[in-house]
Amino acid sequence: MELSYWELKNWFTNVDYTIVGSGIVGLHTALRLRERFPEAKILVLEKGMLPQGASTKNAGFACFGSISEIMEDLKTHTEEDVVQLIEKRWQGLQLLRKRLGDNVIDFRPHGGYELFLKEDESGFNECISKIPFINEVLKPIFKAEVFTKEIDRFGFENIQEYLIFNPFEAQIDTGNMMQELLKQAVAANILILNQQTVTSYTDAGNHVEVILNDFSFNSKKLLFATNGFAESLTNGAVRPARAQVLITKPIEGLDIKGTFHLDRGYYYFRNIGNRILLGGGRNLDFAAENTSEFGQTKIIQNKLENLLINVILPHQNFQIEHWWSGIMGIGNSKNPIVTQLSENVFCGVRLGGMGVAIGSLIGTELADLI
Structure with a gap:
């Protein structure tokens, strides 16, 4: 140079x-x-x-962990560690909002939801049974109940009857x-x-x-x-982890608002106006997705499309407009x-x-x- x-x-x-x-x-x-x-x-x-x-x-989730993710973390971290992590995430979100302003980042507090697939009955039952315990553990941070059970009103299919709702989640414009x-x-x-x-x-x-x-x-x-x-x-101590993401073209009459989690945080989707953004699936092939190379793989593309057709947008016409990927940093x-x-x-x-x-x-x- x-x-x-x-x-x-x-x-x-x-x-x-x-x-x-x-x-x-x-x-x-x-x-x-x-x-x-x-x-x-x-x-x-x-x-x-x-x-x-x-x-x-990233997907623009202002979140700190779904209930199944928190329970998964409790298997490998102490309760104190998990609570501290959630508190840091919550503090970080407040810091981000304060520095940039809610209007600028298009902060939309629609809340967050976790879905459980029909075949994941045991995971669903475990999470439902642990709601009081997790709420109690998080009360010092949020001063309120974080997780509640809600009936699905979005027309999803092939899932358990109830969603788990969290009013403290929001969307932002990345x-x-x-x-x-x-x-x-x-x-x-x-x-x-x-x-x-x-x-x-x-x-x-x-x-x-x-x-x-x-x-x-x-x-x-x-x-x-x-x-x-x-x-x-x-x-x-840090490993790269690729996340593959798609966004649909605008969908007429889309009635889905919020941030949504599935399968311990491995899948996530949200509306952006009348489009759906959906990402995840690295648990289908951890070895291939622990990479710092950007790109898509057929196994994950097929799974994400399958979720759109059978779970998120059943009986609706949609087209995928664009795919991309991002690289996260993870570790033990x-x-x-x-x-x-x-x-x-x-x-x-x-x-x-x-x-x-x-x-x-x-x-x-x-x-x-x-």
Whole structure:
């Protein structure tokens, strides 16, 4: 890369903080650093044309976990851990709303629902029986009952008679959210460079040498907010997980409003106006979906189409308009990793598929490590 004197002077000289990743976490980190250090030079590097992982590719769920997901987490985490995680997700959502404003992100509090397929009678019965226990555990956070049983009024088919409703869930517009975060970052004099891949770095004690493909520069501190792409940073404690998503063309007379979960969070759908967005299915082939490559697979495409035809939109004509995928960061634990890697290098990663909820808080915690 041949850089001019001006480019070197304005972008790559006397850099105080370099953040890798311009998604929800990266931009919240940058904005929090700006609050704390008004005069600092802050540079954000992003390897994609747009934030590459999941920040512009997620389904726009303002949620903190369906009841079957929470119960699944209780099998591998302590009750205290699970409650703390839910509290962090809830705090993160409030932080996001406060920073960006409900109008800007098109916040729609339609509530969330969990469906159970006809064949999942045991899972359904277990969740129904555990509603009082889960509500009791979550009462200190929400000061109200979170989960209740409701009859299906949406015309779904091949499911159990009742849905489990959660009034605290909402929808947001993912594109608006990221656009507003980028606007705020630019307004706060934060420099953002796209299509820049950090290939390695060296912590030299009094600064970090940041190495791009064919160029390097020095930064006082280096902060990684690369979530699903943080495997090598964390010795495998974070693994990439691909999520495949589709959206239909507009459907006349669509009467589905809200966010919907199915099968322990592995499937999720919502309306966007009179369209349906549906994603998930990585549990059909974990090995293939633990990848940082974007793309679709036939097994998951077929399953998602099957759910539309037989469960979500039975007896309705619809057409799929578009497919895409995003890369999440997961691990054996759902607890995020916010830590110091060396004297001047830090990371905030492993959002466990809950980036919309927890990303703003993790970005703030990452900046506060400095």
